[in-house]
Structures are given as structure tokens and as C-alpha cells.
């Protein structure tokens with residue numbers, strides 16, 4: 001097959017512009033305009049407000065390319081567009097050859113006979129997706145309720161592109177335009193393999209791998225097709241007629257090496273090769289697949305219905321977070337940025353991510369990295385927080401999208417589940433639309449046609465071996481969508497409902513796919529998008545970078561409940577991060593204790609799309625907020641945790657490990673100013689995949705006559721598989737008698753050592769001017785204990801040695 005990549009340099013122009021500027025493909029018009037210095041940094045200050053014209057304008061991209069006899073000599077030539085964003089007309093040498101209106105689809109256009117020897121020109125004429133949506137909305141017979149965000153554009157429901165680009169409660173409004181994925185001309189005379197999808201049938205340790213492949217046959221002929229996987233081979237010889245066709249193959253593997261989610265085994269991948277040979281050459285497709293038996297287990301039980309992933313017979317508690325697009329501008333994303341974010345997820349002991357339905361189906365590299373790192377992916381289809389149209393044209397467009405994406409992604413072993421959308425089913429109950437004017441019953445009919453009959457039916461048809469779940473949250477009709485006893489749950493009473501953190505402890509879901517709490521990003525990051533003088537949570541500039549209308553009120557109210565109020569912005573940011581971490585810690589430790597009744601916690605949200613106050617644990621650019629450091633501890637496969645009930649303190653041990661462990665559980669009560677007043681140590685045996693109450697102490701025994709505001713309790717579980725440490729305080733942080741503490745950071749035997757004379761809570765070490773993260777941070781230090789720290793640079797993940805003057809240390813007592 002002849003391949004001519006059209007990636008690289010293009011030229012572009014837009015409405016009212018009298019010149020052509022250089023553009024980069026794959027990319028997007030914002031990134032190109034920034035590079036050409038035509039627009040200021042869209043994230044800076046309130047620039048977003050003056051850049052709304054970009055999404056409302058039409059744009060043209062063009063490129064000249066040379067075609068040689070090799071390509072022209074092929075029977076069939078196609079233009080393969082892996083992503084055009086969004087409404088576009090394609091013109092080759094002045095001749096219109098097709099149009100697109102779905103950024104999530106792969107489009108192919110026949111170029112046979114349309115190319116000239118030598119120079120050719122391609123133009124892609126984009127019309128504004130925002131205007132397109134408005135027109136479609138006008139034509140649609142029914143009103144679709146629209147939830148609006150502080151800065152947004154309307155009618156996103158009518159346009160198949162990343163929905164959050166129209167503005168969200170954490171994201172700016174930048175409806176991008178452009179050639180956002182690879183664009184290639186392909187010429188071929190033998191059948192071209194368009195895609196392959198495998199399914200796996202297990203029989204004990206052996207596996208029958210079914211392979212379905214789609215071929216584009218340019219000319220009639222006799223062809224030999226062979227498939228190879230892990231040393232096994234199968235094949236057939238066929239006479240094929242021109243046109244599109246599918247063929248099935250089967251390969252039996254004896255006791256193959258399996259792919260496991262991280263923590264349970266290796267991420268073994270097998271090379272799959274499919275080859276077509278004919279008189280005029282050959283075409284081969286090669287990719288890595290994983291062999292694993294992955295099930296979504298849903299068994300009725302006394303509590304409702306279970307909901308968990310089982311991989312190769314092992315139940316897996318999903319510890320993870322929700323993923324949103326990592327930049328408003330896809331043109332800026334790089335493999336390194338994907339890897340950095342995913343490495344951070346792994347470093348925080350996550351084994352699962354949910355790709356939320358308001359963004360886009362991620363780049364191939366994302367799934368390849370998840371395969372390699374053993375991260376289970378919950379993949380939403382890209383519909384979120386809304387009703388959608390359901391006319392023939394829209395449904396047909398969606399069917400093609402689902403087909404394209406499932407065929408592209410299904411062979412990634414990391415993908416655990418397809419999910420129809422984010423919160424659309426739940427919308428009937430919670431949507432803030434005018435219920436007098438718009439009836440949900442009317443919209444339900446459209447919803448069924450889109451969700452069950454189009455998205456679900458297509459996903460099941462294309463990939464019958466993988467679970468399809470209608471929506472997140474859903475109970476698949478067995479209970480209200482967000483019911484806790486069946487299916488997955490979004491738990492938002494603490495954030496959106498403003499309830500105290502203790503409310504998490506009243507919730508008993510089977511699998512929580514969303515719950516979150518906001519914090520502010522670092523002042524280093526904020527300093528890149530605003531002036532220091534705007535460093536105040538309620539400054540108009542900061543409020544522009546906080547998209548949840550009640551966000552600041554919710555944060556500050558809760559802060560006043562639990563902390564002495566900080567008076568510098570830097571301290572406010574620091575405490576907001578502690579508070580966010582504590583919210584997630586409370587929820588996740590509780591839900592992990594409910595194992596195996598509850599089998600997954602996917603918090604909202606892992607990452608950010610721009611510099612903003614949000615629910616993320618990684619700020620824009622990948623920096624770790626306090627929550628991410630805390631997640632590393634509360635997501636540790638082995639967890640010791642506390643429950644205070646009446647006059648007693650329970651100590652629980654939760655294990656996601658598959659082996660039985662022996663170890664010591666030590667519980668100590670210590671005065672904040674120094675001195676242990678209670679201590680107990682016992683040998684423990686921790687069964688595989690268990691969560692148990694190990695010991696209950698009377699509060700008065702732990703306090704040993706001391707005042708509750710002077711005491712911290714520490715539990716240390718030490719086993720051969722590592723250690724889990726946790727703390728408990730009987731009083732709110734604002735009521736504690738925190739001592740002034742002297743902290744020292746020294747370099748001893750190659751590592752950084754932190755020591756203190758008295759208890760110092762939420763110690764945060766910052767490496768000024770350096771990008772990266774520490775192995776631990778936001779931890780409690782107390783007398784007699786020295787904490788070893790290492791710093792991993794962002795560029796290569798390697799540990800680097802820091803000197804004292806590069807470091808800044810803060811702890812809670814210093815904020816008042």
C-alpha cells in the first residue's frame with residue numbers, strides 16, 4: 001500500500017483575514033493562531049471573552065502536495081481523515097469531494113481519478129460549528145432543554161464534537177476547529193485491512209480468539225489472508241469481488257500469558273498480525289492485543305445488585321478518577337503529556353480511569369499507555385448532561401461514530417466497559433429545565449432511540465464480548481438511575497448539596513463513578529494566567545477561573561467549619577487543597593471499607609483542561625495538588641483506616657491484594673507537643689481481598705486523661721507487602737492545640753530528611769522553580785520521627801537531588 005501523509009505544515013485563513021498563515025496538522029485553529037501571534041494566550045486573564053469570535057468564524061486550511069506515479073498507479077486511492085473538527089467541505093484540486101459534520105468520526109473519501117501527477121491541492125473548508133448547531137436547533141421540531149454555563153455557546157447538543165468545548169463548570173468555552181487527527185492518502189491495489197476486532201472465548205486456561213476484519217477490496221482477485229497471534233497462524237484463500245467485506249478467523253491459544261490490571265499480574269501483550277497477499281502486493285495490519293477474561297459482574301443479592309469488574313476470575317476494586325480532556329486545544333497535547341498524567345495516576349495507586357462523556361474519545365497513545373500500565377478504562381460515549389436530538393440524520397451520524405470508535409478501540413485490553421453517556425438518563429430527575437413547558441416523558445422517547453437503539457445496539461453489535469452500560473449513573477431500569485443499590489452512582493450531596501463530609505458515611509453505593517470536592521490550583525500555576533494582584537478567591541479574575549457559581553462559597557463555608565481561617569491567598573490555596581483531600585479521604589476510605597458490597601470509587605476528577613479552581617487532583621500541566629498526594633495513601637492497595645463511633649474508635653484493615661499477609665498493627669496516641677500516652681501492638685493476618693474491623697478502642701483509653709484537642713492517634717500496619725499509616729484526630733482541625741514546631745530538612749546519606757520537634761500537620765514541601773512531584777507530601781510529621789523524601793522531576797520522572805535553598809516547607813500551624 002502506498003501512503004502519503006498530509007500531516008505537517010498547512011496554511012490557513014479565516015473570515016475577514018486577508019492572508020494565509022502557517023498551520024500545523026494535526027492541530028487546531030487556536031493553537032495555530034497562538035503560534036502565529038494572532039491571538040493572545042487564551043487562558044490568560046479574561047482573554048477567553050474576547051476570543052469567542054474564533055468558534056463563530058469559518059476557517060479554511062489548505063496544502064499543496066506532490067503525487068508520484070506509485071500512488072497514481074494504484075487501483076484505488078482514498079483520503080483517510082481520522083478527525084476533522086467538525087463541519088467541513090473537502091476540496092481537491094478545486095473539486096468538492098465530500099463533507100463532514102462529526103469530529104468523532106473517521107471519514108474516508110474516494111480520490112480515485114481526482115489526483116494529478118505532480119502538484120495537487122487540498123482545501124478543507126470549515127464552517128463554524130457554533131453556527132451549525134444554531135441552525136440545526138432551529139430546524140429541530142422539539143425544544144431540547146439546555147443547561148448553560150457561565151461562559152458558553154449554545155446548541156452544543158446538535159453538534160458532534162467535544163461537548164465541554166462549549167463551556168463547562170470547570171472549563172472555558174473554546175469550540176475548536178481544525179484537522180485534529182492524522183490525515184493520509186492511501187493507494188492500494190490489494191485489499192486494504194480497514195480494522196480488526198477480536199473477541200475471546202475462554203475454556204479453562206485456553207482461549208479461542210475470534211478475529212473479525214473489514215477489508216476494502218479495490219479489484220476482483222484471488223487473495224491469501226493469514227492471521228498470526230502468539231506463534232499460532234490461520235489463513236484462507238478467497239476470491240473477492242470489489243467492495244467492502246468482512247471476514248472472520250479463529251485462532252486457538254493454549255494457556256496464553258494473560259493481561260492483568262496493575263497490582264494483579266503482568267500486562268502481557270501479544271502481537272497480532274493480519275496479512276493480505278495478492279498478485280499485486282500485500283497489506284499488513286499489526287497491533288498488540290491483550291488476552292484477558294474481563295466481566296462486569298452483576299448478581300442480584302440482598303443489597304440489590306453487585307456491580308464490579310472481574311478480571312481472569314479475580315474481582316478488582318476499581319480505584320480511580322475521572323479523566324477529562326487535558327487541554328482545551330488538542331493540538332497542544334503530546335505523548336509526553338499523556339504519559340505524565342497517566343504515570344501520576346499510577347503513582348497514586350490508581351488502577352482505573354473513567355473517560356467522561358463530555359470530552360472526546362482519546363488519542364490512540366492514551367489507550368496504548370493504559371494497556372501497558374494496567375489501567376482499566378471505563379469508556380463513555382461522548383454525550384453528556386443533556387437531552388439530544390434523535391432524528392434520522394443525527395442517529396445515522398451517531399451510529400457511524402460508535403462504529404468507528406469501537407472498531408478503533410475495542411482491541412485495547414484496558415477498556416473494561418462501554419457506557420452510553422454521562423448523566424443523560426439521570427437528567428429526567430435532576431435537570432434544571434422548565435418542567436411546565438418541557439416534559440421529560442417526551443424527551444425519553446428520543447433518549448431511548450439514541451441511547452438503546454443506536455449507541456447501545458451498535459456497541460453490542462460491534463463488540464459483543466464487552467459490557468455496555470446505558471449511562472453513568474444508571475440502574476438499567478431496575479431502580480431510579482442514581483439509586484445506590486443497583487449499578488453505578490454519582491454522589492454529589494457533599495459538594496453540590498453542601499452537606500458536611502460526614503454525609504459520605506451515610507452512603508452505601510455499589511460502585512461510585514463520580515463524587516468530588518473542589519480546591520484551588522497552586523499560585524505558581526495561577527501566576528501564569530493572572531497578575532499577583534488578582535490573587536484573591538473573590539477577585540473578578542480569580543472568579544473567571546472558577547466556573548462553579550457557588551464554588552467559592554461552598555469552599556469557604558466548609559473551611560470555616562474545620563479550619564482557622566487563613567489570611568494569605570497562598571495559605572487559602574493550601575488549606576483548600578487539604579480540605580479537598582480530606583473530603584475524598586473520608587469518602588473513599590468509607591467506601592473501601594464497604595468492600596465487597598461497594599467495588600469501585602472513581603472520583604471527580606483527575607485532571608484539568610486549563611488553570612482553574614476545580615475538583616481535580618492534578619492541576620493543568622500535571623502538577624500534584626494535595627489531594628493527589630493523599631490519594632496515593634488512601635488508594636494504597638493495603639489500607640488501615642479509622643471510624644469514630646460514639647465513645648469508641650474502630651481500626652479497619654482493607655486489602656485489595658490477592659494474597660494473605662501477616663504483619664503488625666500498631667496503634668498509638670501521641671500528644672501534639674510530644675509524648676506517647678497510649679500504645680498497642682498486635683500481630684495481624686490480613687486475608688486476600690478483605691475489609692475488616694480489626695480492633696475497637698475506647699476513646700477514653702486512647703486519651704489517657706489528656707485533652708482531646710492535644711491528641712493525635714496513629715495506626716501503622718506493617719506487612720511484608722508494605723506499610724499503611726493513618727491518623728485520627730478527635731477534634732476539628734481548628735480546635736486542635738497545634739504547637740509551634742521547628743522543622744528541619746537535611747540531606748543525609750543521599751536523601752532528604754524532614755524532622756520536627758513537635759507535631760506538624762499537613763507538611764507541604766515545595767521545590768521552588770522546579771516541575772515535578774515528591775514521593776510524599778501533605779503528611780503529618782511528629783516528634784521522634786524522620787520522614788524521607790524524594791523529588792521526581794517532571795521531564796523524565798527521575799529522582800533529582802535538591803538543596804535546602806530550593807525547598808520551602810509549610811505546615812498547618814503556620815497558616816494562623
Ligand code: BMA
Pocket residue numbers: 168169170358385422423490514604
Ligand atoms: C458531574 C460531571 C460534570 C461536572 C461535575 C462537577 O456530574 O458529570 O458534568 O463537571 O459533575 O459539577
